[in-house]
Amino acid sequence: MLSFVRIFDLTWADLLARYAMWMMMLYLTNVWKLNFTHAAAIINVFWGLMVIMLLPMQFLVDAFMGNYWMLLVSSFAYSAGLGFLTMSTPPVLAKATGTCSLYEPECIGEGQKILFYTALALIALGLSGHLISLGAFIAEQFSEDVLGNVTTCSFIAIVPIGAVIAITYIRLWSIRFGIPAIFTMVATLVFLSRSGSYNCVKPQGSSLSIVFRVLVAATSKMFCKCPKEADRLYETRGVDDVDLLPHSRHLRYL
Template sequence: MASVMGPYLKITVLIWADVLAAYALWVMQTYLTNVWKMSITNAAAIVNVFTGVSTLLPLALTFLMDTFFGNFWMLLFSSLSYCVGMGFLAMSTPPVLSAATGTCNNYDPACIGDTQTVLFYISLVLIAFGMAGHISSLGPFIMDQVPPEAGGNVEAPPNEAPYVCLAIFAMVLVPIIAVFALPYIKPWSIRFGIPAICTLVSTLIFLSGLHSYIYVEPRGSSLTHIFQVYVASTLKIHHHRPRDAAQLYERDDHDDDLVPHTNRFRCLDKAAIILPNQTQEEQERNKWKLCRVTEVEETKITIPKVEARRINVITKHGLLDKPDETIPMSIFWLLPQFLLLGAMDGLARKGVEGFFHDQVPKSMRAYMVLFTEAVFGAGIIASVLSVYISNKVSKRGGRQGWFQYTLNRSRLDNYYWTLAALSAINLVFFAVVASCYSYKDGEIEDDEDDLSEDEETSAPYDDSASCCCC
């Protein structure tokens, strides 16, 4: 077996940066509220924006890595970004640059000048890029270090085994000790300085193995074909799609990868139209103007939140009855739908809370949270009922139901289409009810209620008025 433990350990030591950056993020809100004296909401907003950016970036960086840079350069850039970002974060604390900037060295908002503020926000951007870059490239680059003849196995020679064990022990122990010890360190400069030093050390260890790494050229991104289909279909929007799908462009030298034509999203079929004013050879040279039917169909598969794509992959690789096997499909296919679902959940929850707060009687506002949770609880129960009904309906006529014993044999894509249709119906119903609903102005009535209460409290007692009322 091939011995790649040396390069392997020099790469995996970069996990230090990920662990310590996660710690820095964990204490960031406390730092902003205690030192910068920010409100909890403002501090939480900064942390949430940071988290959102570091979650969105991996998709774009993976595309750039697969198309242009490759795993190594993305890992190198993100590691350097980590180093500079963590260093700037430590330098943004008041005591570090107080002498150079002429500010005080106390952990107080008055000691935070423009230089410290700029360094802090730049550090967040660099750390977010570093985190996203490691998510995109660290795992793939580690896998690139295993030669094909090793059969996926990595082991150390007997004479290197003690050193390898010691290296693994240090690699795991150092970030664990740091994370548990840092909370007991009071000065924030040291709290952020230690992760910065460890990140620098891990990057230097990684750079020490440059001569021993296996470098793989960018293989190209599957997202490129999707972009090409959208561009080509848009450029040919005024051209008529042929009635016979056999007239669309396809290549016979890709028999193993052919995907049959379907009638879904037929507007995208225009990307495979062969124009009469140019030869086919001329059009084939520009993939942004002419795409294969297979590429069009693969793009169609990505349009519905991606279960149909998963089923197509497991069918192609013969994994229908192998639920424990790893599916050769990137987890980033799930990223867009989870982002949309996360945004929808947050907006829906806030919307329901706002509705109950403004529209329910004031005496019932104590139950507002319970009302909100009740709505979502009813939705959870309804989801169970929808699965049961969908399974019963899909079995009618002796057909195979959508929900089978294994996930690979199930047709969850059909169920997701059903949910999409129900959501569309619910949206129409909501629009109708919302347009007919008689709203009350919660803020104005609250002010009037508060004003009337104040008037009643502050008004002097008048016997004549009391008698008159009687």
């Protein structure tokens, strides 16, 4: 049960970070005083960045890192991102940056803006990593009986849902963003505390590696002269169950 909770508490980071991003539209329009179009553009860039990261991060998991290391890196990215997001609110660094502490656009300096956009990038990294590796890592650790235990799953879900309900009644944005940051850091440290007991499956290699090899080989042959005789090409012949397409002048570098 405890091992199950140590891994599943990372779902808290997902839920609370998603809730923080759900509140982001309200934060940008009410505190930064951005119009709806500008605020929506920032949020759309965030989600677009998250989606773009999925493919290269999946390649890293399959070829080099494995699910455990991707979860660890993305969890720390979550924690740092939510921490920077909290620090970007006006009251937190008001004395250090020489700005006011009100939730008004004139109280948001360049330092807070840099922290804010850095936070969005780190949260996108954390979200992408969890989407790729969290479910796969959980499946590597436990049997279907444990994963299907309704009581255990209900226990895991109650804590973050309760936190989300509590955040709804908080008006200070520093605390609204601070609670997910604290929860995420605690979840990451709890996950890290039992690192030696996890079943870490080694990377098996990525199918994208084959695609990249083909692209590199094809690109390197773009400037090679294609022989006029087809029998000088490297290809398999004499196999009954293989139907070779006739040669054409298109894409000759392949």
